[in-house]
Amino acid sequence: MAYNEFAYFYDEFNGEADYEALYAQVKARLDAHGISSGILADLGCGTGELTLMLAQAGYDMIGIDQSEEMLCVVRDKAEQLGLSGGLLLLQQDLCALDLYGTIRGAVSTFDTLNHIPDLDKAIANAAFFMEKGGVFLFDMNTPYKHQAVLGENVFTFEEEDARCVWRNHYDPDARRVTITVDIDYQETGEHFHEEFFEYTYTLAEITAALEKNGFTLESVCDGESFGPLTEESERYFFCAVKNYTQREEQ
Incomplete structure (x- = not known):
């Protein structure tokens, strides 16, 4: 990651x-x-x-x-x-x-x-x-945070010229959270997407x-x-x- x-x-x-x-x-x-x-x-x-x-x-x-x-x-x-x-x-x-x-x-x-x-x-x-x-x-x-706090929740962060959307998906079988981050720049119209994982221990x-x-x-x-x-x-x-x-x- x-x-x-x-x-x-x-x-x-x-x-x-x-x-x-x-x-x-x-x-x-x-x-x-x-x-x-x-x-x-x-x-x-x-x-x-x-x-x-x-x-x-x-x-x-x-x-x-x-x-x-x-x-x-x-x-x-x-x-x-x-x-x-x-x-x-x-x-x-x-x-x-x-x-x-x-x-x-x-x-x-x-x-x-x-x-x-x-x-x-x-x-x-x-x-x-x-x-x-x-x-x-x-x-x-x-494990509590992965299951109950991140889980399937979506978090949005706003800055002066950018907006970030943080999405989570918890897979109990794989014991991991898939996280996707999307960033949009208001002034330029640019969009960036990243995906990574957190593993539960x-x-x-x-x-x-x-x-x-x-x-x-x-x-x-x-x-x-x-x-x-x-x-x-x-x-x-x-x-x-x-x-x-x-x-x-x-």
């Missing part, structure tokens, strides 16, 4: 996202594990809001996304903030992740991992490059994938309030710790 044309409107359409609260949660978890500097990877960095906040906090950030358009937005923001020199941007599929060395931790937010049909592979790749004691902080949409499946790849799940909470999970939580937020390196395993 790669947001293409939608990349340029992502921040406006995601305007309700509380990046400050997310950053505070991520930074507190990193600090609790003694990770106050070093290399972090943002897996599916999108337009880079969290990536750049962590870069400003002194981390050496690697922003990774499959969408060239998303990375262009990150690059523009980084230049405006004077952060270009301390930021590495890579256009990669997380199922074919290839870094140049090890990382102290990784973040992956706003349901990036739900877009991946092979969750085990994506987690294995993150584990491969992570140092022992490294922290993996990520969120994922819950249970808490037990996510935990099993982490444990299989050398992580210990330290905690999981509601990914919006950061309080306890409920039956109607729409997002999980995970904190997992790498308990051995690939070399030790071998």
Whole structure:
């Protein structure tokens, strides 16, 4: 999955996202594990809001996304903030992740991992490059959100010169949501259409994938309030710790 044309409107359409609260949660978890500097990877960095906040906090950030358009937005923001020199941007599929060395931790937010049909592979790749004691902080949409919130619903977003219609279809047999995004530019009359999927993973499946790849799940909470999970939580937020390196395993 790669947001293409939608990349340029992502921040406006995601305007309700509380990046400050997310950053505070991520930074507190990193600090609790003694990770106050070093290399972090943002897996599916999108337009880079969290990536750049962590870069400003002194981390050496690697922003990774499959969408060239998303990375262009990150690059523009980084230049405006004077952060270009301390930021590495890579256009990669997380199922074919290839870094140049090890990382102290990784973040992956706003349901990036739900877009991946092979969750085990994506987690294995993150584990491969992570140092022992490294922290993996990520969120994922819950089965409840896929079934009850997205479901068959349609959402419309209006901007000054553009209109975006976001349609969802949940397939219980395939355990995935088909999402179509249509963007119409009022001034030029241009129309763009994108389609992608979100895959449903249970808490037990996510935990099993982490444990299989050398992580210990330290905690999981509601990914919006950061309080306890409920039956109607729409997002999980995970904190997992790498308990051995690939070399030790071998």
